[in-house]
Amino acid sequence: MSADRPEARDPLAAPAALSAPVTLPEALAGAEPVESVCTPIRMAYTYTPGRALSRYLRAMADKRILGERCGATGQVFVPPRGVSPLAGAATSEVVELADTGYVESFNITRVPIERRPDLKPPYCSAWIVLDGASVGFLGLVINLAPEEVRIGMRVRAVWKPDEELETSAANILGWEPTGEPDEVITDYERIGRIEASDP
Amino acid sequence: MGAERTAVIGVGQTKYAAARRDVSIAGLLREAAYRALEMAERTWSDVDAVIIGKAPDFFEGVMMPEVYLAEALGAVGKPIMRVHTAGSVGGSTACVAASMVQSRVHRCVLTIGWEKQSESNAMWALSLPQPFATSVNAGAGGYFSPIIRRYMMMTGAPELIGCMVAHKDRRQALLNPYAHLHQHDLTFEQVVDSPMLWDPIRYSETCPSSDGACAMVLVDEASGDAHDGPVAWVHGTAMRSESNNYGGRNMVSPAASEQCADDVFAQAGIVDRRAEIDAVEMYVPFSWYEPMWLESLGFASVGEGWRMVESGATALDGGDLPVNCSGGVLSSNPIGASGMIRFAEAALQVMGAAGDRQVDGARRAMGHAYGGGAQYFAMWIVGSGKP
Amino acid sequence: MIDVAVVAFTQRQEAAISGESEVEFMVPLMEQAKASVGLTQSDMGFTCSGSSDFLAGQAFSFVMTIDGTGPVPPISESHVEQDGAWALYEAWVKIQCGGIDTAFVYGYGKSSPGSLRDVLATQMDPYYVCPLWPDSYAVEALAARLMLEGGHVSERRLAEIAARSRASAASNPHAVRSEPKSVDEILAEEHVLDPLRPSDLPAEADGGCAVVLAAGDRARELCERPAWIRGMDHRGDAHTLGVRDLTSSMSARLAAQHAGVADDKVDLAELYGPFTTSEHLLIEALGLDEDGTAINPSGGALAAHTMMASGLIRIGEAASRIWRGDGDRAVAHATSGPCLQQNLVCVLEGD
Numbered sequence: 001m002s003a004d005r006p007e008a009r010d011p012l013a014a015p016a017a018l019s020a021p022v023t024l025p026e027a028l029a030g031a032e033p034v035e036s037v038c039t040p041i042r043m044a045y046t047y048t049p050g051r052a053l054s055r056y057l058r059a060m061a062d063k064r065i066l067g068e069r070c071g072a073t074g075q076v077f078v079p080p081r082g083v084s085p086l087a088g089a090a091t092s093e094v095v096e097l098a099d100t101g102y103v104e105s106f107n108i109t110r111v112p113i114e115r116r117p118d119l120k121p122p123y124c125s126a127w128i129v130l131d132g133a134s135v136g137f138l139g140l141v142i143n144l145a146p147e148e149v150r151i152g153m154r155v156r157a158v159w160k161p162d163e164e165l166e167t168s169a170a171n172i173l174g175w176e177p178t179g180e181p182d183e184v185i186t187d188y189e190r191i192g193r194i195e196a197s198d199p
Numbered sequence: 200m201g202a203e204r205t206a207v208i209g210v211g212q213t214k215y216a217a218a219r220r221d222v223s224i225a226g227l228l229r230e231a232a233y234r235a236l237e238m239a240e241r242t243w244s245d246v247d248a249v250i251i252g253k254a255p256d257f258f259e260g261v262m263m264p265e266v267y268l269a270e271a272l273g274a275v276g277k278p279i280m281r282v283h284t285a286g287s288v289g290g291s292t293a294c295v296a297a298s299m300v301q302s303r304v305h306r307c308v309l310t311i312g313w314e315k316q317s318e319s320n321a322m323w324a325l326s327l328p329q330p331f332a333t334s335v336n337a338g339a340g341g342y343f344s345p346i347i348r349r350y351m352m353m354t355g356a357p358e359l360i361g362c363m364v365a366h367k368d369r370r371q372a373l374l375n376p377y378a379h380l381h382q383h384d385l386t387f388e389q390v391v392d393s394p395m396l397w398d399p400i401r402y403s404e405t406c407p408s409s410d411g412a413c414a415m416v417l418v419d420e421a422s423g424d425a426h427d428g429p430v431a432w433v434h435g436t437a438m439r440s441e442s443n444n445y446g447g448r449n450m451v452s453p454a455a456s457e458q459c460a461d462d463v464f465a466q467a468g469i470v471d472r473r474a475e476i477d478a479v480e481m482y483v484p485f486s487w488y489e490p491m492w493l494e495s496l497g498f499a500s501v502g503e504g505w506r507m508v509e510s511g512a513t514a515l516d517g518g519d520l521p522v523n524c525s526g527g528v529l530s531s532n533p534i535g536a537s538g539m540i541r542f543a544e545a546a547l548q549v550m551g552a553a554g555d556r557q558v559d560g561a562r563r564a565m566g567h568a569y570g571g572g573a574q575y576f577a578m579w580i581v582g583s584g585k586p
Numbered sequence: 587m588i589d590v591a592v593v594a595f596t597q598r599q600e601a602a603i604s605g606e607s608e609v610e611f612m613v614p615l616m617e618q619a620k621a622s623v624g625l626t627q628s629d630m631g632f633t634c635s636g637s638s639d640f641l642a643g644q645a646f647s648f649v650m651t652i653d654g655t656g657p658v659p660p661i662s663e664s665h666v667e668q669d670g671a672w673a674l675y676e677a678w679v680k681i682q683c684g685g686i687d688t689a690f691v692y693g694y695g696k697s698s699p700g701s702l703r704d705v706l707a708t709q710m711d712p713y714y715v716c717p718l719w720p721d722s723y724a725v726e727a728l729a730a731r732l733m734l735e736g737g738h739v740s741e742r743r744l745a746e747i748a749a750r751s752r753a754s755a756a757s758n759p760h761a762v763r764s765e766p767k768s769v770d771e772i773l774a775e776e777h778v779l780d781p782l783r784p785s786d787l788p789a790e791a792d793g794g795c796a797v798v799l800a801a802g803d804r805a806r807e808l809c810e811r812p813a814w815i816r817g818m819d820h821r822g823d824a825h826t827l828g829v830r831d832l833t834s835s836m837s838a839r840l841a842a843q844h845a846g847v848a849d850d851k852v853d854l855a856e857l858y859g860p861f862t863t864s865e866h867l868l869i870e871a872l873g874l875d876e877d878g879t880a881i882n883p884s885g886g887a888l889a890a891h892t893m894m895a896s897g898l899i900r901i902g903e904a905a906s907r908i909w910r911g912d913g914d915r916a917v918a919h920a921t922s923g924p925c926l927q928q929n930l931v932c933v934l935e936g937d
Contacts, residue, residue: 039260110398223713
C-alpha cells in the first residue's frame with residue numbers, strides 16, 4: 001500500500017479530467033466571463049398554522065396562553081403543535097397557562113437580526129418555562145440589563161397595550177422579572193419539567 | 200449472512216471558500232467527485248449509484264437538485280438519491296451510501312455532500328417569514344448558546360475553554376489545504392478578544408459559511424481487497440433522531456447522541472473508547488461543543504470533557520485523542536458537506552492519506568455529525584484493517 | 587436478498603387540507619398504520635420519510651413532522667427530500683443489511699399553500715432554464731405535443747386514459763377527481779395547455795401516507811397475506827429536455843427490467859403518471875398488457891396528486907390489493923422530476 005500516494009500530487013490541482021483547457025470560438029475570445037447571474041425567486045405561500053397553533057394565536061388576542069397536554073404522560077407543550085412527541089399521538093387537552101414562569105437558560109445577543117430592526121443589541125433571549133408547562137419557549141427578557149439575567153429567574157409576560165392586541169405571539173413584548181425568589185435548578189443537563197407543575 | 204464488508208477507496212474534496220464563483224453548483228460537485236474517483240482509480244462508468252446529500256434546498260434555491268444534477272454526476276440510467284437530515288446530513292448521506300453496499304444492492308457507490316451558500320442567502324433561507332412565529336434569535340448561535348451556558352454551569356468549566364478549542368482547530372486548519380479559514384497569525388489572545396456574538400459564544404468560536412463539496416467512493420469487500428491504493432474499512436454506522444421538544448430532555452448530552460454512539464461503538468467492538476480510537480472528526484460548529492461531545496460520546500466522563508481540552512489531549516500536536524485535525528467545522532462549513540467531511544477526514548486518517556494533518560499510525564477513527572436542535576445524529580467508525 | 591413485505595398502509599388525500607398542519611394530519615395516519623399490525627414506534631427497526639421544503643415553504647420542515655412518530659426514546663431514522671417511495675427504498679435497503687426486521691415509512695406534502703406549477707419550476711436547471719420560469723405543466727405539454735405530432739399517441743388514447751382514471755376513482759374514497767366522464771366528453775373539453783385538456787392534468791391534492799415494512803416470519807406474523815417486495819429498482823434520465831427523448835422513458839424501462847416486471851404476468855399496476863401522457867409512456871416502458879393488467883385501479887395520480895406521497899401511495903395501493911386477494915402480482919411505480927425524469931419500480935407478490 002502506498003500510503004502517501006494521494007497526497008503525492010498537489011491536492012489543490014484540478015482533477016485531470018477537469019484540467020483540459022476549454023477552447024472558445026473566436027467570436028468569444030475577448031468576452032468577459034460571466035461569473036454569476038442574479039435570478040430572483042418569488043413564491044407566495046398561504047400558510048396555515050394548524051388547529052393547535054390557531055387556538056393558541058386566537059387566545060393570544062385575549063392575553064391568554066394556551067398549552068396542550070399529552071394524554072399519555074401529562075406533559076404540557078407550549079406553543080402547542082397538536083402532537084406529543086412522547087406519545088406519537090395528538091395532544092388530548094387544551095390547558096390555560098399562567099403568564100409567569102422562569103428563565104431556564106439564556107443568551108445575550110450582541111449582533112442585530114435582519115427581521116427585527118427594533119431590537120437593539122445587546123439583548124437577552126431566553127427559554128422561558130411557564131408555570132404549568134413542561135417545556136420552555138423563546139422570549140426576550142426586558143426591563144433589565146442583560147448582564148443581570150440569571151438562570152432560574154422568575155419572570156412575567158409584558159403584553160402590548162390592549163388596543164394593539166392581535167392574534168399573534170408578538171402580543172408578548174417580552175418577559176420582565178417578578179422579583180420573586182429564583183427557581184432552584186439542580187439539573188443543568190435537562191430542560192423543562194418531566195411532570196407539569198400546577199399553574 | 201451478515202452485512203457486506205464495505206470499504207472507502209476514494210475521498211475527494213474541493214477547496215472550501217466563502218464563495219466559489221469559479222464553478223457552478225454542478226462544477227463544484229464534479230470537482231469533488233473527480234478527485235474521489237481519481238483516488239479510487241475508478242471512472243464514472245464504474246459507479247452503480249449516486250447518493251447525494253445537502254441541507255435545505257432554499258440554500259441554493261434549487262428544488263430537489265438531484266434532478267438538475269443527473270448528467271453532471273454521471274447518473275443518467277443509474278439510481279440517484281437525495282438525503283436530507285438537517286445539519287447531520289453529510290454524515291447520514293455517507294451512512295445511506297454505505298448501506299447500499301452493505302446490503303449488497305450495489306457494489307460501487309459515489310456519495311457527495313455539498314453546499315453552495317454563496318448562491319443564495321442562508322439567513323433568508325433559514326428565516327422565511329411566517330406570520331405566526333416571532334423571531335428573537337439570530338441564527339443557530341442564538342439557539343445553542345443557552346445550551347452551552349447550561350454546560351458551563353453544570354461542569355464549572357473555565358470561561359476560556361471554548362477559545363482553546365477554537366484556537367486549536369484554526370491552527371490545525373493550517374495543515375489542511377482544503378480548509379476555508381487559514382488564519383496564519385491568529386493568536387489565542389485574538390480569539391479571546393474577538394467580539395462576543397451570542398454570549399458566551401465569541402466570533403472566533405463560530406463556524407464560517409462556506410461553499411464546498413466532499414465526495415467518497417465506497418465499494419464491496421472484493422473490490423476493497425483488490426484495490427491497491429489506501430483503503431478505509433467501515434466498522435460501524437449509526438443514525439439516531441429524537442424530538443427537541445419535551446420536558447426533561449437532556450439538551451447537553453441528548454439521548455439520541457448517547458444511543459447513536461453506543462450503537463456505533465458496539466458495532467465496531469470498541470470497549471475503551473478513548474484508548475481504542477486514534478482520531479475523531481467531530482461536528483463542532485461552536486467551540487464549546489468539543490468538550491460537550493467528548494462527554495456525550497463517552498470519550499470523557501461528565502465534567503471531564505473540558506479538562507481533556509485544557510490538557511491538550513485533543514490536539515494533533517501531542518494529544519492522545521486528536522479531534523478535528525482537519526480544522527473541523529470551525530474552519531470550513533459548507534453545511535450539507537460538513538458531516539461528510541467529518542466522515543471522509545476520518546477515512547483519510549486510517550488510510551494514512553491525511554497529509555500534514557495525519558495522526559501517526561491511526562488505525563481507527565470516528566466521523567460524527569449532528570443537526571436540528573441537537574436532535575439528529577450520524578456517526579461512523581472506520582479502520583485501516585477489516586472489521 | 588431478505589424477503590421484505592408491505593404489511594400496513596394508511597393514507598389521506600384531499601383537494602386542500604387547510605385547517606391542519608402537516609404533523610397534525612400525519613399523526614393519525616402514522617398511529618393507525620402502526621396499530622393496524624399491533625406495533626408501536628419502539629418496535630420499528632428503522633424509520634424513513636420523504637417530504638419537500640420547497641413545497642412546505644420552510645427550511646427543515648421535516649423537523650416539525652418527526653414529532654408525530656413519537657421519537658422519544660430516540661429512533662434510528664433518516665429522511666429523503668424525495669417522494670416517500672424513495673424513503674421506502676432506503677428502508678428496504680436498510681433491512682437488507684440485516685439486524686432489523688421492521689421499518690416505518692411515510693411521505694407527505696401540501697401543495698395548496700403555494701402554486702405547485704411555480705414551485706416545480708425551481709427543479710429545472712438553475713442557470714439556463716429556471717430563470718425563464720417555465721410553467722412546469724407547460725413543460726409536460728411540450729412533451730405531449732412531441733408525442734402527438736410524432737404519432738406516438740392519439741388524443742383519443744389520452745382521453746381514454748383520463749376516462750379510465752375517473753371511472754376507477756369512483757370507488758376510491760381518497761380520490762379528489764372521480765366524477766365519471768366519457769371519452770367523447772373529455773375530447774370535447776377545451777384545451778388548457780394545448781394540446782392538454784383539463785382531464786389530462788393531475789388533480790392536485792394535499793395529504794400523506796404511512797407504510798409498515800416487515801421481513802420474513804415477522805411479516806407473516808403481522809399480516810395474513812403479506813405483499814412481498816420481489817424486486818425494486820430506480821433509475822434516472824438526463825435532465826436537459828433537449829437531450830432526452832420525451833416520447834419514451836428509458837429510465838422507467840431500465841427500472842422495470844431490473845425489478846423483474848416481465849418475469850411473470852402482472853395482475854395490476856399502480857403507476858404514478860401525473861399526466862395522461864405520462865401514464866401512456868409508463869404502460870409502454872413497463873411493457874404492461876392492458877388486457878391482462880388492471881391499470882391504476884385506484885384512479886392513480888390523475889385522480890389525486892399528492893406531491894412527495896403519490897409514489898408511496900402507489901406502493902400502498904398495490905400492496906393493499908394483494909392483501910385483499912384482488913391479485914397475486916402487482917407493479918407499483920413512482921416518479922420524480924419533470925417529464926418522468928426519475929422512475930422507481932417495485933414488484934409486489936402475494937404468497
